[in-house]
Amino acid sequence: YLKYKFIIDDLREKFKNKDGYKVAYDNKEKELRKKEQALLKENRKNKQLIKQSRNPLFRFFKKKYWYSALLAPMLMFLEVYMDMLLPKQMTQMVDVAIPSGNIEMIVKVGLMMLLFAFLGLVGGVLSGVFTNYTGYKFANDLRKDLFKKIMNLSVIDAAELETGSLITRVTNDITQIQHFVSMALRMFIRALSLFVLGIIFTININSVFAIVIAILLPIEILIMILFMKKVFPHFGKIQKQLDDVNIIVHENVGGVRVVKAFSREKYEIEKFNKKSKKYKDESFKLNNAMVI
Numbered sequence: 001y002l003k004y005k006f007i008i009d010d011l012r013e014k015f016k017n018k019d020g021y022k023v024a025y026d027n028k029e030k031e032l033r034k035k036e037q038a039l040l041k042e043n044r045k046n047k048q049l050i051k052q053s054r055n056p057l058f059r060f061f062k063k064k065y066w067y068s069a070l071l072a073p074m075l076m077f078l079e080v081y082m083d084m085l086l087p088k089q090m091t092q093m094v095d096v097a098i099p100s101g102n103i104e105m106i107v108k109v110g111l112m113m114l115l116f117a118f119l120g121l122v123g124g125v126l127s128g129v130f131t132n133y134t135g136y137k138f139a140n141d142l143r144k145d146l147f148k149k150i151m152n153l154s155v156i157d158a159a160e161l162e163t164g165s166l167i168t169r170v171t172n173d174i175t176q177i178q179h180f181v182s183m184a185l186r187m188f189i190r191a192l193s194l195f196v197l198g199i200i201f202t203i204n205i206n207s208v209f210a211i212v213i214a215i216l217l218p219i220e221i222l223i224m225i226l227f228m229k230k231v232f233p234h235f236g237k238i239q240k241q242l243d244d245v246n247i248i249v250h251e252n253v254g255g256v257r258v259v260k261a262f263s264r265e266k267y268e269i270e271k272f273n274k275k276s277k278k279y280k281d282e283s284f285k286l287n288n289a290m291v292i
Helices: 002-015 019-053 058-061 066-100 104-149 154-159 163-185 187-205 209-252 258-261 266-290
Strands: none
Touching: 019 258, 058 154, 066 104, 066 163, 066 187, 104 209, 163 187, 163 209, 187 209, 258 266
């Protein structure tokens, strides 16, 4: 805006005493005013997009795959619900239908069990399909945006960030985010559904179990919080070790002639083995903690 204002003021000062240039001045002023309005409109639009992009769910609903992000957990809930209904039907079959010898009841309960099993199978398969579709599409869009951001980095920022670290961000980190999205849409929903439905079905069987759940549930939540606090630092260490491995590989591949010219192959191999061993040890620590 200031740039156009200076141009207009300069034209006003230059042509204020020249009536012959009044028409040219007016046309130029109108043109610059239009450009100013267009820039202000574009600025407001960019601010709105930035505000919307801060919402983590906006990326799902902005893209064409928002429906799969909603269908995946719904179908997973259907699978879990069908799995929870099967034991009740099995109990009715064993305790009521078979001892009574009622063929009609046996057939009816058996068909209900087949229906529940089929619905659970359909829900599980479709949930996996939609989950994978959403995860891959999300990772693809995120990888494109990240690469675009890297290409638009300033010279100073590009100099501060090492190439190996950027490679890790674009490859391994995006893959980890993809796995997290898939787990959030499938495994987390499955675990939460089993947890909630399990409590409901247990209380319906016998309300006394509610006392046991009320006692054990806070203890379980406390154990999970302590476990997360212990495990989370390992993820950051693993990422740092992976960065170091990628940086060494990139440096040696890019400067292979220099390494050979100074006969530094043995030193570089030992350096790489040392960093690789650190990465392996840290990964083992995390896997052992997750197993526990």
